[in-house]
Amino acid sequence: MNGKIFNLEELFRSGKERLREAQIEEADLDAWYLLEYITGVTKTAYYGNPKADVPEEQAEEYEVALAKRAEHIPLQHITGRQYFMGYEFLVNDQVLVPRQDTENLVEEAYRHIKEKLKKEPNKKVQVLDVCTGSGCILLSLMKLCGQIEGTGVDISEGALEVARQNGERLKADAVFRKSDLFENVEGAYDIIVSNPPYIRSAVIEELADEVKLHDPYIALDGKEDGLYFYRKIIAQAGKYLKPGGWILFEIGHDQAEEVSALLAQAGYDKIDVKKDLAGLDRVVSA
Numbered sequence: 001m002n003g004k005i006f007n008l009e010e011l012f013r014s015g016k017e018r019l020r021e022a023q024i025e026e027a028d029l030d031a032w033y034l035l036e037y038i039t040g041v042t043k044t045a046y047y048g049n050p051k052a053d054v055p056e057e058q059a060e061e062y063e064v065a066l067a068k069r070a071e072h073i074p075l076q077h078i079t080g081r082q083y084f085m086g087y088e089f090l091v092n093d094q095v096l097v098p099r100q101d102t103e104n105l106v107e108e109a110y111r112h113i114k115e116k117l118k119k120e121p122n123k124k125v126q127v128l129d130v131c132t133g134s135g136c137i138l139l140s141l142m143k144l145c146g147q148i149e150g151t152g153v154d155i156s157e158g159a160l161e162v163a164r165q166n167g168e169r170l171k172a173d174a175v176f177r178k179s180d181l182f183e184n185v186e187g188a189y190d191i192i193v194s195n196p197p198y199i200r201s202a203v204i205e206e207l208a209d210e211v212k213l214h215d216p217y218i219a220l221d222g223k224e225d226g227l228y229f230y231r232k233i234i235a236q237a238g239k240y241l242k243p244g245g246w247i248l249f250e251i252g253h254d255q256a257e258e259v260s261a262l263l264a265q266a267g268y269d270k271i272d273v274k275k276d277l278a279g280l281d282r283v284v285s286a
């Protein structure tokens, strides 16, 4: 970079221009996030001294990151991080990037956990997360409540590696085990949560590039009618659920009726559907 000295403001301005040109939807915001990620400068520090010098190697790093974002690589895959429930999770191409919508499932599960602890304050709560991916659901629950014994299972070794790293970083003592759904699951649980792949195979092609090119296909694909994993999980979960336990799923906005029906057929009661912030059906519990 010809020994040129850069300052934060200049870099931010060129970052915004670069991403606007590339027609990135949230260009300014993304330009800021990348700058913050690379320089470690907070917004407050920036406004305090926008002309502060930036070391050349950071300026170069910012260039590289902007080039990636300009090619529509999602922010989270550039930084390798995503916030979920206020905690920072590591992500890579082996896991679904945690979605804000999934926080609804965590909140609902947490409500049931608190209710259980009200009745039996000194007991541990056993929680199983099926298709745990990055581990974001299980680990946030364990951060919210210190009385959880958590197990997360996934078929993907790559995902489990990420989940274990997240467990270590967040100092949550979860067990992550390779298992095709319940294949290697033992014991009985108070709460089973799952955000399984639920997108109909035929629809995956229609998803935005930033999703379909970067989130793992197996984390999205719910097979022909999108319900494949709900069917399989509901068929087996009863064996691993304690009496009075709860099963909770994230669902696609148009799947509440079908998933509720599957649960009813399998003998579950107290079936309840909760909506997300956008007013769409998002969580089913039973």
Ligand code: GLN
Residues within 6 Å of the ligand: 095, 096, 097, 098, 099, 102, 130, 131, 132, 133, 134, 135, 136, 137, 194, 195, 196, 197, 198, 218, 219, 220
């Ligand atoms: N449980 C993880 C999440 O909710 C992964 C889900 C998935 O891969 N379908 O983010």
